[in-house]
Amino acid sequence: MRTTVVGRDDEIARVRTLAHRAATGYGSTILIEGEPGIGKSALLAVAAAEARRLGARVLRGRGVPVEEPPPFGVVRSWLDAELPADGDFALIELILGRLESWCAVGPLVVLVDDLQWADTSSLLLLGRLGRAVGQLPVLLVAAYQPTQQNARLDVLVRSLRGQGAVPMRLDPLTEDDLAELVRLLLGVPPGPGLRELLAQAGGNALYTTEVLGALARTGRLQVADGVATLRRGAASGTVQAALLDLVQRRLEPLSADTRDLLRAAAVLGPGFDLTELAAVLDRPVISLWQPVSEAVTTGLLVDAGDQLVFRHELVRQVLAGGLPATAADALRLRAGRALASAGARVERVARHLTAVTGLAPDLVDWLARAAEALVVRAPELAMPLLERTLAQRSAEAPAVLRLQYARALLWAGRPVEARRAAQAALRVPGTPPVALHWLLAQAYLQSGRAGSARTVAERVLASARCGDEEAARFRALLALCLLLSGRADAADASAGTALAGADGYVSAYALTVRAGVQLVRQRPQAALHLADRALTALGSDPVQPDRPFPPHLVRGFCLLELDRFAEAEAAFTEGRRRLGRTFRTWHHMALARLRYLQGRWNDALAEIRAGLDVTDCPGLAGGLRSQAALIAVHRGEVDAGSPHTPDPHPYWGWLRLAARALRCERDGDPERALLALLDAAGRGLPGSCLAADLARLAASTGQRSRARGLADGYDRVAAEHPGPHVRATALLCRGVAEADAALLLAAAQEFGEAGRPLYEGYAYEEAAALLAATGSRVRARSALDSAVRCYDRLGAAWDLDRAQARLREAGVRHRHIRQRPKTGWESLTQTERRILGLVAAGRSNPDIAAELYLSRRTVRNHVSHILAKLGLSSRVELAVSAYENGAVG
DSSP states (O other), X not given: OOOOOOSOHHHHHHHHHHHHXXXXXXXXXXXXXXXXXXXXXXXXXXXXXXXXXXTOEEEEEEOOOSSSOOTTTTTGGGSSSOOOOSXXXXXXXXXXXXXXXXXXXXXXXXXXXXXXXXXXXXXHHHHHHHHHGGGTTEEEEEEEOXXXXXXXXXXXXXXXXXXXXXXXXXXXXXXXXXXXXXXXXXXXXXXXXXXXXXXXXXXXXXXHHHHHHHHHHTTOEEEETTXXXXXXXXXXXXXXXXXXXXXHHHHXXXXXXXXXXXHHHHHHOSEEOHHHHHHHHTOOGGGGHHHHHHHHHTTSEEEOSSSEEESOHHHHHHHHHTSOHHHHHHHHHHHHHHHHHXXXXXXXXXXXXXXXXXXXXXXXXXXXHHHHHHHHHOHHHHHXXXXXXXXXXXXXXXXXXXXXXXXXXXXXXXXXXXXXXXXXXXXXXTSOHHHHHHHHHHHHHHTTOHHHHHHHXXXXXXXXXXXXXXXXXXXXXXXXXXXXXXXXXHHHHHXXXXXHTOOHHHHHHHHHHHHHHHHHTTOHHHHHXXXXXXXXXXXXXXXXXXXXXXXXXXXXXXHHHTTOHHHHHXXXXXXXXXXXXXXXXXXXXXXXXXXXXXXOHHHHHHHHHHHHXXXXXXXXXXXXXXXXXXXXXXXXXXXXOOOOOSSOOTTTHHHHHHHHHHHHHHTTOHHHHHHHHHHHHTTSOOOHHHHHHHXXXXXXXXXXXXXXHHHHHHHHHHTTOOOHHHHHHHHHHHHHHTTOHHHHHHHHHHHHHHTOHHHHHHHHHHHHHHHHHTTOHHHHHHHHHHHHHHHHHHTOHXXXXXXXXXXXXXXXXXXXXXXXXXXXXXXXXXXXXXXXXXXXXXXXXXXXXXXXXXXXXXXXXXXXXXXXXXXXXXXXXXXXXXXXXXXXX
C-alpha cells in the first residue's frame, strides 16, 4: 500500500517555499515535532523530492534508538570514509568544512529524522550548522518526537529556535483527513464501522495505513454502496492488535529460520551487521543468506550497504516487544559473549552489553580486560556499562573498573563527575591509589581547580607510595599547577626534578612547563627552544584527556612574544585541535590577544565569545571580558561594562587593571588612571602593553619622569629580548621620559614592523604632541596624520578623538581623514573587503578560512558583520550587490 500525505497542505507549502529559498541562497531551518507515525518522515520525503527537483544535494541522517548511540552516528553516512578519531571539536570542524565546501558548489538540503535519538556529537554538529544556515544555501529539516527527559535535545531545539528556525508541530489528523486518506488508499471513503476502528489510531497516519493494510490483506474489508466497511466480526480488537496481527501475518509465510532470525535481529537494534548476527545465532554467515534474502524480498528488511535495517521501526518494536525480557537479555548477552570470544572491537561488544540488566562473571572479566581500550575508543559507551556493572556487582567488581569509570568520565569531558568517581573509588580497598590520585588531580585541573590538583600531587609525592616513573609524572603535574598559579620559580624546580627520571611523555610535560617559566621571565627565545624540545620528545603521541599539557599553547605564546604572529596563530590553532576540550579557553584567550595586538578586533571578539562559552579556568572569564572591555573603550562604546572578577587570574589580571585605567582616562580622570598603572609598575616591570599606556599617560599628564624607570627596565630587557615590540616599548618610554620626538618616531616605526598598530599610533601621537610643542607644526601634522591613520584602521574612535583634541589645543589639525562610517560599503574593513570578494567569487567559508588563515567561525562572524553593515540577508544578495556596486572585479 503506497504512502500518501494528507492534511498537511500548509506544512508542505512551507517546506517547498523554504527549499526554494535555500536554492536561491537564503538558508533556513525547519523543526518538525510529532509522535511516531504522525507524518514527519512524509514531510522529509517532500523536502527531499523538492530538493531533487531544484537540483540540490540531499543529505539524510537518522537517530538510532539505542541507549548510547555511537558518536556522530547521524552524520556518518554523509562522508565517504571513516571519521578519524580525533575528538568531537576537530570532527565537527571537519564535517562543517565538508558541508560548506559543498555549499560553494550548489544548494544543500539536510534531512534528519528521529532527532530525539541522536548522539551528543551529532546534536552539537547540528547546532553549529543551524547557526550557519543564514549565510549558506542550506535547508536543514530536523524531525523529532516529543520527549519528557532529553535535556540535550531541548538545548538544541531552543538554540535553533533562537536562530530563527521554523517550528512545525504535527497534530493528529482530523476525522476528515483520515477519511481522505482512506479514499486515496482504497478509492472509496470509509463507512461507519471502519471509521470507528480507525478512530483508535488517534489520528496517526502510519497506524491508520498499517491497519488498513492488515485488514485489506486478511480480507476483512469490503466495498459496498460506494464505501469501505468491515466484514462481520472484523471490528474486534484494538489498533495495537491489528498491528501485531499485521506483523505476525507477515511472518507466517516466512520460513521458521527467517522468523527466528528477525526476532533475534530485532533485539539487536534497528540495524545489524550480518557477521554480528551470525555470531549471536552461533551459525556460519553463509547459512544466513537464505533467510536474510527472504526477509529483504518481503520488505521487512532493507539492505543499507554496510548494514541490514528494518523497513520501519514500528515493525522492529513489535517483534522485539513480543519477546520476554529474559529472552531479550539472553540474546544480548549471547551477542556480547560471542563477539567478545571472536575478538570483535570492544565498542561493538559493549553496545550489546549496555542494554542488558546484568553481566555474568565471565563478561565482567572481559570488561575488566577491555575497559581501558573501551574508554579510549567509546567513552560514551563505557560510562553506562561501567556504572551499571559497579552498581550491580559492587562487592566483587574488579578494582580496575572503578579506575576506568573515573577515566571514562574524564575522557567524555565530565571532569566534575570524574572527580566524584575517583574520590568514591579511593574509599574502596583494593583500588589502585596512585592511578586514581592521578585521575583525581587531572579532574581538578580540567575543571579549573589547579590549586586542588596541586594539593593532590603534593600528597602523593609526600606519601612515597609511587615508583620513580610515577613520581616523575606527579612532579611534572605539580610543576604545571604551580605555573598556572603564578609560582614560576617553584614550577621550574619541580619540572627540573621531573626531568631527571622522565620518559618521553613526562619529559615533554616538564619541558613545556620550563618553557612557560622562561616565558614568564621574558626569555621567549629560550622558552621557544624548550617548547620545540617538548614537541620533539612528545613525537606523534596524542595529548590525551587523562594526561593533558599544553606544548603548542606555550610555543604559540613564545612566538607571539617574538612578534612572529603567523607562526603563533598556527601553533594556537594546532594546540586547540590536538587538545580538544582541555585548555580550550586558554587557546581562545591566546588567539584573542593575538588578534587584538594585530588590530583584528572583530576576530578577537569572536574568540572572546567562543572562550566564554567553554570557560574552564577561574580568572580566564574575567580576562576575556576585560579584553572585550579594552576593545570597547578604544572604540568609544559608552556601554562597555566594568570588567569584574573577584579572583583575577595571575597572568591575565592585568587586563582588568588596563581596562579600568582606560575607562578612568576616558571619563576625564587621567591622573587616577596613571596612579593605577604606576601601582602595577611598583610590583615589577609591567608588560609592554601596560607600559605603553603608562608612558602615554605620563606624557599627557605632564609627568614624563614617571616613564624613566620603565625606559631603564626595558632597555635592559631589550638587550636580550629579540622581539621588535620590546625595543619599540623601550624607545617609547625613553622618548616620553626625555621628550625626544626622534625616539618616539623610531618607536612608531618599530611598532609598525612588529605589527602592533595601536601602539604605533600611540608613538606617533606622542611624537606629534612634542613636535607641536617645539613649533615643528608641519612635522607634527605629519605625525598626527600617521596616528590618525592607525586609529582609523582599527576603528579606535576614542583614541582618534583623543589625539585630535589633544593636538588641536596645540594648534595642529590633521589633514582631513574621513572616519569610516558604521554602515554601508565604506564601513567595511580591509579584512571584510577581502572576505567579501571571496564570497562573491563563490568561495566557501572553509576555503576563505584557509586562504586568510582564520577559523571558519571567524569567517562566519565576518560574513554576518558584512551582511549587517550592508543591510543584506544572504550570501547570494551579497554577491549580487558586490558586482552591482563594483566592489569586486
